[in-house]
Each structure stands twice: as C-alpha cells, then as structure tokens.
Amino acid sequence: MTTEGKVYDIIVIGAGILGLSCAFHLKRNNPGKNILLVDRLSDVGQANTARSNAMFRNTFTSWDNQVLSDTSINFYLEVAKNGIDLGIRKTGYLWVMDERQLSLNERHVQKMIGNGIEIKKYDRADLESALPSLRTRFQDSDQEAKLLKLENVAGAVFGIKCGRLDPDKLSKYYEQQFLTLGGKILFNTNAKSLLLEPNEPLGIEGEPFVWQESRIVGVRLEGAAQSEIRADTVVIATGVWNNEILEPIGIDGHVKAKKRQLFTISARGNKHLSDLIYNSNFNDLKVLPYVILPKSGCYLKALEENNEFWVACEDDLNRPFINTPDPNLENCKAEPSYYEHNVYPILKGYFEEFENSKPSQMWAGLYSYNTLDSIPFVFTESGLIVAGGGSGSGIMKADAMGRIVDAIYRDGEKGEAALYGNVHYPVEKIGFRSRAVQREEWVI
Ligand SMILES: Cc1cc2nc3c(=O)[nH]c(=O)nc-3n(C[C@H](O)[C@H](O)[C@H](O)COP(=O)(O)OP(=O)(O)OC[C@H]3O[C@@H](n4cnc5c(N)ncnc54)[C@H](O)[C@@H]3O)c2cc1C
Incomplete structure (x- = not known):
C-alpha cells in the first residue's frame, strides 16, 4: 500500500450527529490514531441534524432498533446526569x-x-x-x-423512556469531546471524491485495472489548503449524501x-x-x-x-x-x-x-x-467504512452507531461492539453481507 504523503489514520466525512459520534468513539478507543473530521458546512450538526424534531424513543418493533436506541438514550441520560445540558426532556x-x-x-x-x-x-x-x-x-x-x-x-x-433533546447541544458535546481528545476538524471543506489506488501501483496510466487489488486511500478536497488527504481508513457518514460520494466509484450508498x-x-x-x-x-x-x-x-x-x-x-x-x-x-x-x-x-x-x-x-x-428495512447500516469496502440509513430516527441511535463503527474499525465485520452499558452487539447484524434484522414497522 502507498503510504507516501499519508497524514491521517482515519478521515471521517460528515460532521452531522452520526459522523460526530463516529469520530468521538474512534478517537476515544484509538487514542494514538490521528483522526480528521471533514464537513463542507461551517460548523457541526448544521444539515439534517439541525432540521430534526430530535425526539428519542426506544419503542421500535425491531429488536435491533430497540437496542440501538435504548443504549444511545441511556448514554445521553448519563451525560446529562453528569451535568452536561443536552436539552433532554423526558416527556414520553x-x-x-x-x-x-x-x-x-x-x-x-x-x-x-x-x-x-x-x-x-x-x-x-x-x-x-x-x-x-x-x-x-x-x-x-x-x-x-x-x-x-x-x-x-x-x-x-x-x-x-422517550422524549426530546437538543440536537445542537448533543452535536457540540461530541465535538468538544473529540477535540479534547486531540481530534482535528476541517470545516468548509467538501470531500469531492474518493482516491482509489492499486495496492501495488505500476505507474501505468488508467490504474487501477480490474486485475489489480485496489483500495480507497484518501479523499480529494475542495476548500482546504491541501487538495487531497490520504488515510488508512475513510469513514463515510454523509447522511443523505452518501450516494453522491460513493456512487461515482461504483459503491452503493444504500440511502x-x-x-x-x-x-x-x-x-x-x-x-x-x-x-x-x-x-x-x-x-x-x-x-x-x-x-x-x-x-x-x-x-x-x-x-x-x-x-x-x-x-x-x-x-x-x-x-x-x-x-x-x-x-x-x-x-x-x-x-x-x-x-x-x-x-x-x-x-x-x-x-x-x-x-x-x-x-x-x-x-x-x-x-x-434505508428502504430495505428502515434500520441503519454499517459496512466495509476496500478501505472504507460506510454508515447511514437513520430512516428518520438517526439522532436517537447515533451513539450506538458510533460505537459500531469503532468496533468495525478495530475488529472488522465479524467484531462485536460494546454499546453503552456494556451491551454486546454483533456488528455484522447491520452490515449487508450477513444482515440479520427484522423490518422496522414503527417509522414516523
Ligand atoms: C424533519 C425531520 C425530523 C426528524 N426527526 C427526528 C427525530 O425526532 N429523532 C431522530 O432521532 N431523528 C430525526 N430525524 C432524522 C435525523 O435528523 C437524522 O437521522 C440525523 O440527523 C442524521 O444525521 P447524519 O449525521 O447522518 O446526517 P446530517 O445531519 O445530514 O449530516 C451529514 C453531514 O455530512 C456533510 N457532508 C455531506 N457530504 C459531504 C461531502 N461530500 N463533503 C463534506 N461534508 C459532507 C453535510 O454537510 C452534513 O453536515 C429527523 C429528520 C428530519 C429531516
């Protein structure tokens, strides 16, 4: 693999609530890694996270959604109990x-x-x-x-155990934690496309060819001092814009x-x-x-x-x-x-x-x-980890999703995430290779 010019171990694209949770859990559990969070807007949580109703509930028909939301809610309640105002109102x-x-x-x-x-x-x-x-x-x-x-x-x-929270306060909480741990953020920076390169480059124009093993090695940027940044792993958490960045290189964004x-x-x-x-x-x-x-x-x-x-x-x-x-x-x-x-x-x-x-x-x-079953997903693909498919309830599951992305980063799709409260969750359940979830019926 080419490592020349590599600055970061992980780049997370998208500083909505999902990307923020991913960046925080990745940095917390891999403190020695250089992690960069990139967003084309000027602050965290400014896209759909800011436009949300920001309600939370653990009342889902599918067991997976129950676990993803319940453990995330428990985490948010614990943060609030420790004196950080997340605007939580447990109204039911x-x-x-x-x-x-x-x-x-x-x-x-x-x-x-x-x-x-x-x-x-x-x-x-x-x-x-x-x-x-x-x-x-x-x-x-x-x-x-x-x-x-x-x-x-x-x-x-x-x-x-349902209610509402303030999505701006939750976004700021994750941002602050990530920065305190030494994470870096680049705002006003568009991830224009993904860099795909052969593992063993031959220097021939038109690479990678079908017979070469290749992987994502970074991103091309607009709006930043550097026109491209390289990393071992790129995490895609771009919400409704997953297809925009993934489909040009032939990966299904699934949203x-x-x-x-x-x-x-x-x-x-x-x-x-x-x-x-x-x-x-x-x-x-x-x-x-x-x-x-x-x-x-x-x-x-x-x-x-x-x-x-x-x-x-x-x-x-x-x-x-x-x-x-x-x-x-x-x-x-x-x-x-x-x-x-x-x-x-x-x-x-x-x-x-x-x-x-x-x-x-x-x-x-x-x-x-995620029109398949209205349950979020996380999957890997040649140097990428892709998360998304909140299906209208992404904030209330964001903490669990960040922990799952971190578990996949460390142990791959066969790994197990420790969700908040030490609830063990086999991450392949919400991947696409061995997906094992029931369709969610309570979507509003
Ligand atoms: C009206 C409405 C009501 C909702 N109500 C609820 C609710 O009550 N409870 C709940 O849990 N959820 C609710 N949701 C859903 C919730 O808002 C989303 O699931 C959640 O905010 C998604 O977070 P995200 O980080 O995936 O996406 P976003 O918040 O949209 O963030 C994606 C980020 O990626 C960035 N980005 C995209 N492409 C690029 C690129 N190429 N380069 C750089 N940056 C890029 C964007 O600028 C953006 O900041 C609601 C949504 C809406 C619209």
Whole structure:
C-alpha cells in the first residue's frame, strides 16, 4: 500500500450527529490514531441534524432498533446526569390508536414489554380522563371527520423512556469531546471524491485495472489548503449524501432521501393552546407528552419553554425519493399548503384547540431512508467504512452507531461492539453481507 504523503489514520466525512459520534468513539478507543473530521458546512450538526424534531424513543418493533436506541438514550441520560445540558426532556411518547391499530400493534407491544421496554397501556376511558382535550369519538353527522376518515380512538400506548433533546447541544458535546481528545476538524471543506489506488501501483496510466487489488486511500478536497488527504481508513457518514460520494466509484450508498417538514404553532395569546401544553398525568415535567395521532402519523410536540407546538405528519406516498439531493438544504423548502391541507385538518379534528392555527415558522429537511428495512447500516469496502440509513430516527441511535463503527474499525465485520452499558452487539447484524434484522414497522 502507498503510504507516501499519508497524514491521517482515519478521515471521517460528515460532521452531522452520526459522523460526530463516529469520530468521538474512534478517537476515544484509538487514542494514538490521528483522526480528521471533514464537513463542507461551517460548523457541526448544521444539515439534517439541525432540521430534526430530535425526539428519542426506544419503542421500535425491531429488536435491533430497540437496542440501538435504548443504549444511545441511556448514554445521553448519563451525560446529562453528569451535568452536561443536552436539552433532554423526558416527556414520553403517546401513540394514540384506533381499534384496528391497537389490535394490529398488540403483538409488537407485547414483544417490546418482553424485551424490557417500559410501556404503559391506556384504554379509551383512561385516555379520556388523562387527556380530556383529545376528541376520541366522532359523530356520524360529523362530515369533516367522515371525509378525512378520522376513526374513533380506542386507546394508546405510552413509551416512558422517550422524549426530546437538543440536537445542537448533543452535536457540540461530541465535538468538544473529540477535540479534547486531540481530534482535528476541517470545516468548509467538501470531500469531492474518493482516491482509489492499486495496492501495488505500476505507474501505468488508467490504474487501477480490474486485475489489480485496489483500495480507497484518501479523499480529494475542495476548500482546504491541501487538495487531497490520504488515510488508512475513510469513514463515510454523509447522511443523505452518501450516494453522491460513493456512487461515482461504483459503491452503493444504500440511502434514498425524502423531504420531511415541520411547522411551529405559537400558543401565545391563545389560552386554549397554552393550557394544552401542560398536563400532570403523564410525566414528572407535567407537560403534554409527544402525541402521535391515529391518522397519517400526524404528531404534535409541546415546547413549554417557547409556549409553542411543533407539528407535522407522515409525508410519504406521492412524495419522490431523491437519489442525490442538492448539497444545499436551503433549497429544500417547507410548503405552507402542506400544513393547510394535510396537517391542519387532522390536528383540528382531534384537538379543537388548533382551530384556526397557522404556522409561525416552518422548515424542511431530508430523511435518509434505508428502504430495505428502515434500520441503519454499517459496512466495509476496500478501505472504507460506510454508515447511514437513520430512516428518520438517526439522532436517537447515533451513539450506538458510533460505537459500531469503532468496533468495525478495530475488529472488522465479524467484531462485536460494546454499546453503552456494556451491551454486546454483533456488528455484522447491520452490515449487508450477513444482515440479520427484522423490518422496522414503527417509522414516523
Ligand atoms: C424533519 C425531520 C425530523 C426528524 N426527526 C427526528 C427525530 O425526532 N429523532 C431522530 O432521532 N431523528 C430525526 N430525524 C432524522 C435525523 O435528523 C437524522 O437521522 C440525523 O440527523 C442524521 O444525521 P447524519 O449525521 O447522518 O446526517 P446530517 O445531519 O445530514 O449530516 C451529514 C453531514 O455530512 C456533510 N457532508 C455531506 N457530504 C459531504 C461531502 N461530500 N463533503 C463534506 N461534508 C459532507 C453535510 O454537510 C452534513 O453536515 C429527523 C429528520 C428530519 C429531516
């Protein structure tokens, strides 16, 4: 292998929450290695991590997602317990369901309980008393409910170790830890392409040829003093842009991007909405939990500190997948009409308090789907480690993903990662060579 000009042992591309966690765990467990984190933006966590709803939950149908999220949440809670503010609010997740959804999901809920996930079940009467504002029954004469096919509420499933955090604070935490350990970061630097070279170069134009063994030996950069940097290992954590960097050299990035939107509804000057934010029946914070309604994954999150709600809804069918998204997320815009015609009618149907509400702010980002099973992946390929496929829940699994990337770096795909709390996880389960996961059913 050519080592001439090599400066770094590892380059991590992408300083979103995933790349940050990878960089931190790699540096922590390999302190003697020179590690460089590269991002084309000017700070950490500025792309989809910043546009996220930043909720966390361990209530997933697949065991793998349960473990990835549960151990990550435990880590975040421990960091917070040690005095670092990550903006954590353990509000709980309230999945409100109609009769059909309750019965379809019963087996998943039983499995979660069997796996030790803390869950409380509500029947309709419990729910009506804990959350009186929620409309649980629709009259036959209610033409709007009929048109929207809003079903009567039959009950709810409440996830206890769930809530929200501040993605900016979490990003800054990982950055700080990485820098303190001696890691380096290059901002405003685009990784334009990957350097692929033969292991035994012959100096002939057109190398590598098919008969030569070759590997990735670094990256070509734009915006940095050096036009290329070499490293033994390159980690790709570029989220929805995995395909942009991998596909030109014939490696499948395994992600498809899809737009997701969030809308802010201010409760200022609206007593009914303000009152809805507070509720002493679900959590110690005495605030409304994160509520997912039975229709179209419509959800609301209360932010008592701002006297506002963030609302959205599943934005899936009839929405295009994007293979290589625009690098500039500013071009990915929220649509006021999406709120008006899709989110609002459902919200108002279940909570009268939202009558006439209009968004004061809105933005959009991109989900990075692994369309195979909606579970993240990590795989290796000739000098590369590729991670991604957060599928709309990448922040809540980021810590476990960083530990898995580190385990693969040290022991390869047959290795075992020690997730937070010393939970052992065979990393090949989320690779593509011996993938052994069940499709996730609870994606919102
Ligand atoms: C509206 C919305 C709501 C969401 N809600 C939640 C939620 O409630 N909970 C949750 O856990 N997750 C949620 N998610 C998903 C979560 O935001 C993502 O899973 C997570 O942020 C992905 O992190 P990442 O580091 O993979 O990607 P990103 O944060 O997008 O970071 C990728 C980074 O790579 C950099 N990059 C890309 N290509 C290059 C290159 N060639 N050279 C240099 N740099 C490059 C980018 O500049 C960027 O900084 C939501 C997402 C959206 C859009």
